[in-house]
Amino acid sequence: MKRQKRDRLERAQARGYQAGLNGRSTEDCPYNGTDARTNWLGGWRDAREEMQQGLYK
Known part of the structure; x- marks a missing residue:
């Protein structure tokens, strides 16, 4: 069970x-x-921070 929850997250x-x-x-x-x-929001924030730092265009 914990493995399924972790994978989902x-x-x-x-x-x-x-x-x-x-x-x-x-x-x-x-x-x-x-x-x-x-x-989901944590992943979204990580991506936005990396874009602001110039890692992605």
């Missing part, structure tokens, strides 16, 4: 990261009030 973060790289808004998060939403 990792997948949410990866999808949030991709959304951040693609310039999508935080309003586009498909998760509502869950740990997955927190991970």
